Amino acid sequence: xxxxxxxxxxxxxxxxxxxxGLATTSNNIANLNTPGYTREQxxxxxxxxxxxxxxxxxxxxxxxxxxxxRDSILQLQIDSETQQQGQAQAYVNAMxxxxxxxxxxxxxxxxxxxxxxQSLNSLSTDPSNLALRQSVLSAAxxxxxxxxxxxxxxSAVRSSLDQNVQxxxxxxxxxxxxxxxxxxxxxxxxxxxxxxxSFLDQRDNLVxxxxxxxxxxxxxxxxxxTLTTKQGxxxxxxxxxxxxxxxxxxxxxxxxxxxxxxxxxxxxxxGQLGGFLQARDQTLPAMQAQLDSLAGGLVQxxxxxxxxxxxxxxxxxxxxxxxxxxxxxxxxxxxAITDPxxxxxxxxxxxxxxxxxxxxxxxxxxxxxxxxxxTGAYGNLVFQVGTAVSGGNTELDASNTMLTQxxxxxxxxxxxxxxxxxxxxxxxxxxYQAAAExxxxxxxxxxxxxxxxxxxx
Amino acid sequence: MMISPYLTQxxxxxxxxxxxxxxxxxxxxxxxxxVNVDSDxxxxxxxxxxTSSQSGDCDQFLRSIASISTELQTADSALSxxxxxxxxxxxxxxxxxxxxxxxxxxxxxxSQVQSISQQMMSVANTSYNGxxxxxxxxxxxxxxxxxxxxxxxQGNDSVNQVEIEAGQSIxxxxxxxxxxxxxxxxxxxxxxxxVTALQSSSSTTDDISNATNEVxxxxxxxxxxxxxxxxxxxQLNASQDFLNSEQLQLTQQTSNLVGVDMNQAATNLANxxxxxNAALQATASIxxxxxxxxxxxxxxxx
Numbered sequence: 001x002x003x004x005x006x007x008x009x010x011x012x013x014x015x016x017x018x019x020x021g022l023a024t025t026s027n028n029i030a031n032l033n034t035p036g037y038t039r040e041q042x043x044x045x046x047x048x049x050x051x052x053x054x055x056x057x058x059x060x061x062x063x064x065x066x067x068x069x070r071d072s073i074l075q076l077q078i079d080s081e082t083q084q085q086g087q088a089q090a091y092v093n094a095m096x097x098x099x100x101x102x103x104x105x106x107x108x109x110x111x112x113x114x115x116x117x118q119s120l121n122s123l124s125t126d127p128s129n130l131a132l133r134q135s136v137l138s139a140a141x142x143x144x145x146x147x148x149x150x151x152x153x154x155s156a157v158r159s160s161l162d163q164n165v166q167x168x169x170x171x172x173x174x175x176x177x178x179x180x181x182x183x184x185x186x187x188x189x190x191x192x193x194x195x196x197x198s199f200l201d202q203r204d205n206l207v208x209x210x211x212x213x214x215x216x217x218x219x220x221x222x223x224x225x226t227l228t229t230k231q232g233x234x235x236x237x238x239x240x241x242x243x244x245x246x247x248x249x250x251x252x253x254x255x256x257x258x259x260x261x262x263x264x265x266x267x268x269x270x271g272q273l274g275g276f277l278q279a280r281d282q283t284l285p286a287m288q289a290q291l292d293s294l295a296g297g298l299v300q301x302x303x304x305x306x307x308x309x310x311x312x313x314x315x316x317x318x319x320x321x322x323x324x325x326x327x328x329x330x331x332x333x334x335x336a337i338t339d340p341x342x343x344x345x346x347x348x349x350x351x352x353x354x355x356x357x358x359x360x361x362x363x364x365x366x367x368x369x370x371x372x373x374x375t376g377a378y379g380n381l382v383f384q385v386g387t388a389v390s391g392g393n394t395e396l397d398a399s400n401t402m403l404t405q406x407x408x409x410x411x412x413x414x415x416x417x418x419x420x421x422x423x424x425x426x427x428x429x430x431x432y433q434a435a436a437e438x439x440x441x442x443x444x445x446x447x448x449x450x451x452x453x454x455x456x457x
Numbered sequence: 458m459m460i461s462p463y464l465t466q467x468x469x470x471x472x473x474x475x476x477x478x479x480x481x482x483x484x485x486x487x488x489x490x491x492v493n494v495d496s497d498x499x500x501x502x503x504x505x506x507x508t509s510s511q512s513g514d515c516d517q518f519l520r521s522i523a524s525i526s527t528e529l530q531t532a533d534s535a536l537s538x539x540x541x542x543x544x545x546x547x548x549x550x551x552x553x554x555x556x557x558x559x560x561x562x563x564x565x566x567x568s569q570v571q572s573i574s575q576q577m578m579s580v581a582n583t584s585y586n587g588x589x590x591x592x593x594x595x596x597x598x599x600x601x602x603x604x605x606x607x608x609x610x611q612g613n614d615s616v617n618q619v620e621i622e623a624g625q626s627i628x629x630x631x632x633x634x635x636x637x638x639x640x641x642x643x644x645x646x647x648x649x650x651x652v653t654a655l656q657s658s659s660s661t662t663d664d665i666s667n668a669t670n671e672v673x674x675x676x677x678x679x680x681x682x683x684x685x686x687x688x689x690x691x692q693l694n695a696s697q698d699f700l701n702s703e704q705l706q707l708t709q710q711t712s713n714l715v716g717v718d719m720n721q722a723a724t725n726l727a728n729x730x731x732x733x734n735a736a737l738q739a740t741a742s743i744x745x746x747x748x749x750x751x752x753x754x755x756x757x758x759x
Contacts, residue, residue: 099495104502104715105509114510118517124619125524125629126586128597352588352596354617361620379506386499393496404470422748 004449007442010047010060014435017044017061021428024066028416029425036205038068038414040197065190068197071413075204076218078410079211081403083270086212088396090275091283094161095388098284101153102382110378112146113298115139117364120357123345127354128312133340140320144333147295151330154288161280162254168213168273169244169257175210176227176241179203183224184239191223210235214271231267233259254280283388287381288327290369294377295330297368299323305363309344309356317344317356468740475733482726485717492715501714508714511623512707515700518621522693522700525619525629529693532583532590533686536636539580539644540683543676546573546648550669553655554662563665567655574648578608581637581644593632600633601645608645610638621696622703631685635678642678647671 020042031037043066047059102108119139123132182203189196203225210216215230227236234242242260249256249265256265257273265281268274299321306317319336320343337343347355369377484493495502552558553566582599583590592600592612600612612633618626637644647668654660654668 096494096496102495104492104495104505110506110510111513114513118513121514121517121521121620122524124617125521125528126588127617128588129586346594348594348613348615350594350596350613350615352592352617353594353615354619355594355615358618358620358626365624375507375510379503382495382506383499383503386495386497386502389494389496390499404467408467419748 004442004446006057006059008439010058011435011438011442013047013060013062014438015432017042017063018428018432018435020044020063020066021424022432025421025424025428029418029421032416032418036201036208037416038070038197038201038204039416040066040068043067065193066197068200069414070200070204071410072220074406074410074413075208078403078406079208079216079218081399081406082208082211083215083274085396085399085403086271087269087274087278088392088399090164090272091279092275092389092392092396094157094276094279095283095385095392097157097160098154098279098287099385099389101150101157102378102385104382109143109146109150110375110382112139112143113364113374113378116143117361120361123343124354124357124361127345127357128351130340133312133343133345136343137335137337137340140335144321144335147291147330147333151288151291151295151328154284154291155331158254158280158284158288161276161284164276165255165257165273165280166246168271168276169246172210172213172235172273173241173243175206175213176235176243179206179210179225179227179236180239180241182206183236186223187239210271212271214273215268216271229259229264229267230269231264233262233264233267252281287384288330290377290381290384292325292327292329294369294374294381295333296325297377298363298374299329299333300325301363301366301368302360305356305359306344308347308359310346310349310353311344312341312346312351314346314349314351318342468736471736472733472740475729475736479726479729479733482722482729485722486719486726489717489719490715491717491722498715504714505711508707508711512704512711514623515704515707518623519697519700521619522621522697526690526693528585528590529629529686529690531585532630533683533690535580535583535590536679536683536686539577540676540680542573542576542580543644543672543679546570546651546672547669547676549573550651550655550665550672553651554665554669556662560658563655567652570648570652570655574645574652577637577644577648578603581633590630591633591636593630593634601637606649608638608649610634621693622699625696627689627692628685629689631682636682637675637679639675639678639682642675644672644675644679647675 024040024042028039043064044061045064047062049056049058116139119136123136126132182199186199207218217228217230219226224238228234245258246255256263268277303319303321306320309317311317322334322336324332345357346353365373368374372380485491492498492501549566549570553563578601581591581601588596589600594615594617595613600610601608602611610633614632614634616628617630619629620626650671651668654665
């Protein structure tokens with residue numbers, strides 16, 4: 001049979017449980033706006049009953065601990081989508097910078113190529129006119145500067161990406177170190193305690209942050225997690241983190257990323273680093289190569305045409321531009337002559353002939369780079385950079401939408417709702433009041449027994 | 458469903474989306490362009506590179522046409538006065554072939570023909586902007602020079618071509634060798650022969666008529682060769698009209714490629730503003746909703 005004292009102990013257990021509930025609720029409310037906070041709830045369990053003379057007496061409630069309401073599968077999906085988003089965002093940012101170097105209308109290389117050929121047409125109306133010849137040289141100079149400026153701009157975008165890569169690797173190392181530290185702390189805390197949940201929240205937060213930076217694979221070993229890149233380079237194992245390092249790659253002239261001595265640059269495909277690397281190592285070099293091919297092809301074609309004619313002094317034409325080819329052609333394009341009389345406009349050596357200007361003008365319609373005319377090749381670059389940005393934007397939008405949906409799902413599992421907390425607060429408060437009432441009732445009953453006549457005899 | 462911490466995120470997303478739509482519509486309205494960066498429509502942007510270049514070419518062709526037209530007109534009017542002068546020489550020859558004329562009268566006619574020859578010399582050596590227009594491409598020096606009484610052509614037979622429409626070039630000069638010193642129709646030789654015939658007392662009226670016929674042949678050659686200038690000027694006018702309409706067409710094409718439908722953009726702007734206001738209002742009203750408000754009221758009431 002149960003005793004009054006037993007009833008008090010049941011009520012005491014209830015008080016403790018309701019207090020834990022109140023504490024959890026107020027912790028939830030306090031963390032309403034904490035990023036990455038996972039809602040907690042007390043784990044209450046019915047205490048083991050006592051069976052006496054065939055009658056089962058309930059023994060109240062016991063507080064098992066406090067649990068966080070997290071969905072680890074959802075968290076993995078969020079991490080994975082965050083990697084996509086980080087990649088797309090970094091790529092779009094980089095290519096948007098490159099895009100400004102390729103305007104489609106009144107400035108830039110396209111306009112300068114067009115101006116140059118127009119200056120040749122103008123000269124053809126009066127081929128010995130020195131002012132018109134000077135205009136051709138000025139237009140050639142502006143065209144070369146436009147190539148130089150665009151090529152330098154592309155290099156600048158690449159080298160700023162190179163710095164971004166180094167910074168991102170630094171951040172990755174900092175985060176993996178923190179995660180290793182949290183792994184150690186989590187191992188030392190029991191799973192029911194309130195601190196446990198907050199450590200897990202911090203760790204989830206860090207893994208998500210890390211996912212924004214680099215490909216991450218998460219392997220959950222119970223309390224501790226192991227992190228590697230998608231291709232298996234170790235980042236964190238238990239309480240140990242493995243720092244990535246960067247070093248200048250002499251062949252490409254950019255920073256490569258190493259994991260314990262192995263070059264993993266080409267393996268990284270997502271997170272900010274993935275985006276930086278895709279722009280730095282693939283898209284931008286391809287555009288640079290096309291720009292160089294256009295510059296080299298144009299210079300060669302114009303020099304060939306100029307050499308077919310005669311200058312104002314009756315001498316055979318020399319180079320109009322300093323010969324350039326291959327990598328760096330666009331950056332180093334320069335006009336070779338400063339004396340306008342050296343322009344070989346004449347086809348027969350007389351000063352009044354404009355016959356060779358026809359050859360020079362014809363370059364506008366010649367295939368000078370990858371089978372394309374100068375303007376066509378430039379238009380193709382405009383198309384490519386535009387497609388890179390708009391494609392990246394489409395991916396980014398899809399990633400953002402997906403991530404928002406996943407975060408809403410997560411919020412519905414792990415988020416704090418003030419409505420729910422308000423009603424919980426009320427429940428725990430009433431529960432506490434009721435348990436206190438029970439103690440007070442037992443107290444009165446015990447008073448009754450103590451004051452019974454003959455109780456002292 | 459619990460929506461709490463991300464509720465603000467959802468609201469922010471809605472406001473951001475509306476903001477972006479509003480900014481896009483505003484940018485389109487202010488620039489009048491649908492494609493403001495390459496990524497707005499990469500193939501339209503690449504298309505604009507081409508139309509923009511073609512449009513610049515049209516402008517240049519029009520400038521070139523204006524510049525060569527003046528030169529061609531100068532040449533044409535010089536030739537026109539030359540033709541008139543030769544007609545006069547022919548009349549003088551016909552007059553001189555009249556048997557009733559005295560040698561003195563013929564000598565007077567001869568000196569008039571000589572002065573016509575000098576006039577023709579200055580026509581043949583017409584220059585424009587320091588260039589001799591009838592010298593072929595050897596235009597830095599006078600094409601016709603007199604040495605020991607003989608006129609020689611030191612120009613060449615070359616013709617310059619100027620592109621006046623995309624892919625279409627026309628010749629812009631006629632060398633003197635086809636105008637004044639064509640084989641069998643040389644202006645200066647025929648005039649010199651006429652002077653000789655008129656001055657020589659041994660000349661018969663037939664001799665003078667023959668010499669006059671020589672001048673007539675030179676006249677015919679000059680008159681027919683000079684039609685080149687008239688027809689070239691006509692062609693330049695026609696090209697000018699073509700280029701002007703081409704310009705309009707390119708403007709239309711560019712506008713189709715990258716221009717914005719102003720009505721559409723204005724509607725988009727209005728819609729975006731409505732959406733933004735709605736999102737802001739929703740945020741403002743949702744922000745106050747929580748059970749705590751109602752519990753608080755109850756507690757103080759009870």
